[in-house]
Amino acid sequence: MVLRARSKHIVDMLETIRLILMKRVQMRRDQMMKHTGDLCPKIAKILEDMKKKSMEFIAHWNGKDEFEIESAYGTRFRLHLGDKTCSCRRWDLTGIPCPHAICGMYYMGHIPEEYVHECYKKETFINTYSQLMGTLNDMDMWPKVDFPPLIPPKCENLPGRPKKHARKKDPDEVKDKEKHVKKSGKLGKKWCYHEMLIVPPT
Ligand SMILES: [Zn+2]
Incomplete structure (x- = not known):
């Protein structure tokens, strides 16, 4: 449910979640009102x-x-x-x-x-969902406060080796390599030498 909201800025994210919840409370209450019978x-x-x-x-x-x-x-x-x-x-x-x-x-x-x-x-x-959520004005109309603005947390480098950014390969280069892969799924002898930049024995 929060997939849409989680990529947003913190205040926008909370606002989106609040709206989702507001609709959800109303929807669930109305669905149950239509239900006949004493049990859910x-x-x-x-x-x-x-x-x-x-x-x-x-x-x-x-x-x-x-x-x-x-x-x-x-x-x-x-x-x-x-x-x-x-x-x-x-x-x-x-x-x-x-x-x-x-x-x-x-x-x-x-x-x-x-x-x-x-x-x-x-x-x-129905009693549980009877407490409906209050509505809000647009963010521009909210009262201004003197508190410092919300800033994202500092990014820290996590322990461990950083990920390698592999060189982007030329499309022909990939195809060329696929050609040399044998039916067994392994590279042929010639290609192995080529990869290691070793001149094969003649
Ligand atoms: Zn029993």
């Missing part, structure tokens, strides 16, 4: 996938908040709906219910969307 689109899709996978499990309820979720292969996972934790740790880490958790929710007749973390809700997203 990508999260809603992930949750749908999890719902499908949850069909592969059987829930064993302990009578309160805990479950043992059993897969078709006999693997079991401990689920605590009240603490929002599952022993696969996916729910704990992402805040999006894992297939085991959804299996338990369906068993209890709960709606999985209600268990998704607040940060993935549409309302949270």
Whole structure:
């Protein structure tokens, strides 16, 4: 995104980035306003996938908040709906219910969307982008200050051998050399001598 801006002078660069951000905040907020549903689109899709996978499990309820979720292969996972934790740790880490958790929710007749973390809700997203950026006048109309002007940093020679600037070769010179490269990719004997400026033995 900053490719356009990075080649500019420091103040112009910051101005370009500021404009990009201003548009981005407005665009993202408006896109989300159009979206129907309580969850952000990508999260809603992930949750749908999890719902499908949850069909592969059987829930064993302990009578309160805990479950043992059993897969078709006999693997079991401990689920605590009240603490929002599952022993696969996916729910704990992402805040999006894992297939085991959804299996338990369906068993209890709960709606999985209600268990998704607040940060993935549409309302949270719109709140985040509700702080729009202020607008500015042209640079000529900015108030003048007495501070010294911004100057670029001094260029220092980095350690190590400086890069060689190779002589530009004549186009014919390059072609001539290519002719002497054998099929194996190596130079022929004659050309090697020529390169080293040694007269070949006769
Ligand atoms: Zn799980």
